[in-house]
Amino acid sequence: MSLLLGPMCQHIPGKKGLTDHSDVKRLMPAKEVYIPLFAGNNSEVELLVNEGDHVYIGTRLANTKSAFPVPLYSSVSGIYKGTVKRPHNSLKPQLHMVIELDEDQEAVQAFEPIDWENASHEDLVEFVKNTGIIGQGGAGFPTYVKYQKVENIDTLIINAVECEPYITADYKCVMDYPEQFVHGVRILKKLAQVDRVLIGVKKTHPDLINLVRDEIKRENLVGIEVVAVPDVYPMGGERTLIRQLVKREYKRLPGECGVIVNNANTAILVARAAEMGQAQAKKYVTFSGEGLKYPTNVLVPIGMSVAEIIEQIGGTIEDVQSLKLISGGPMMGRTMVSDQIVIDRAMNAITILKDEEEPAMTCLRCGRCTSHCPMGLQPVRIANAVKMNDAAEMEKRGAMNCIECGLCTYVCPSHIQVTENVRKAKRTLMMKANKK
Structure with a gap:
């Protein structure tokens, strides 16, 4: 941690006005949803339904077998068609359960409600x-x-x-x-x-x-x-x-x-x-950014394709050389390589921006990345350790404590992708730990 802590935060133009006072659009997929089975690395999933089964909104589909197991529930009613690998916001293809929608969209009580005031x-x-x-x-x-x-x-x-x-x-x-x-x-x-x-x-x-x-x-x-x-x-x-x-x-x-x-x-x-006794079936998600024709908030079933949502809300702007699709916001979100990802339970935004990154210049040693880091780290020193492939120095400088907020990149006057350098350090240290 740096000995001389700065503001550790920064006002950033919120761009909230693009969506905060427009009506939420309630959308449904035309044919299918794809429920992601990904529950973190090294986790297994126990399927509770068989291919061809009819499921309802609230049907328990699977149990995860990770260190902190959680069940998965259906977001729609229809026929379970099996599993398929699709792009995922983890940036790796993952297994998804495919459910073909029926016309009724009938819900069932997922579990018994609880007398929470008197429960232990x-x-x-x-x-x-x-x-x-x-x-x-x-x-x-x-x-x-x-x-x-x-x-x-x-x-x-x-x-x-x-x-x-x-x-x-x-x-x-x-x-x-x-x-x-x-x-x-x-x-x-x-x-x-x-x-x-x-x-x-x-x-x-x-x-x-x-x-x-x-x-x-x-x-x-x-x-x-x-x-x-x-x-x-x-x-x-x-x-x-x-x-x-x-x-x-x-x-x-x-x-x-x-x-x-x-x-x-x-x-x-x-x-x-x-x-x-209601399980999570739908999700409020912000679709915003200057790359969209009509930014808005949507309420959609978990597992609905991002590409289909973008199409239903009016599509992306035209006559632009390149757009980038971010799962999340522009600061902490991840740039996706495909619009075939789906809305997951924890996803709160899709941001589409013009791909206009400015070329990086030589580091000015101004210290802004350090003074603004909310974790009190020294990102430029971590970046130097990455260049030197010095894992010991990366660990010493606390790279694993980085929350990847992106503020160091945002305030950098040289337009250096500082956060990405720290991400590289974290990946290096994780690979080193996995080898032990």
Whole structure:
């Protein structure tokens, strides 16, 4: 970590106006969805249906056998047609379950609702595990894992900041379902066994702040507070948000400093699961960027093709030499090589931009990448270690602690892809660890 810490954040033009006040488009695929079976490296999947079976919205399709197993549920009703390898936002082809839609789109109750107010902590954790809910902020970490040990937790933070440029999916979802959102926060508060919940919202969304505060007041809830946070990036990152709201630091996980952080949309899914026995079937996703003719938010079944969604909302702009399609936002998202990827459970945005990267120049040694790094790293030193193929130096400089927020690349006056250099360092260290 650098001894001289700088601002560790930066205001970035949000480009939220492209989508935050337009109507959400509710779309359906013409024929099929493709449910990804990918659940992290070295994970296995147990299929629970056979080719030719008729499934419903909410049918349990599979169980993952990873270190933190979660079930997969169907997002549509129709005929299960088997598995196929397709492009995936992990940048590697992955197996997908193919479901051919029927006309009825009938839903079933995925699991029994729970009397969450009277349930024990263990029963509530097990319930959330069986819902298959994973974090909705992009990382996709199983929600139940965060709540297995809460003895030292005193604060729950609900992240409704959405600091990435262009993305407004969480904003639209909470604006559409404020009652379910606040109800989900109550359940997570019980799950965390805390007296204090802080809901972080950017100060540039006073409408959302007031809506949630009014709902908390209407329910006469105590211990739940909405906090307006500065419009800087990466305020939605766990470490930055914890630093802003409770002035604490930690080494690896937020639980080390007594905090659990969950995404806003995760709270809505928990409420629907607990009250209605409903598994996640659809997803709010922001389709934005100057490469689209009509940027908008969509509500689509999990497994719907990105290419089909783009076609249904009006397509990309014309007369442009090259476009890049990013899974996620422009800062932390990954540039895809195919538009045949599908909407996964944790995906919150597809950003399409003109491919206009400026050529890199020689590093000026200005130190901006270091002063802005929210992790307090020295990205230029890590980049030098990559050039020298010095794994020991990469490890010494904390490359594995990088959250890949992209801020170092954004502030670099030489237009160097600093973040990509740190990613290379992380890959080097991971390969080295796998060889041991």
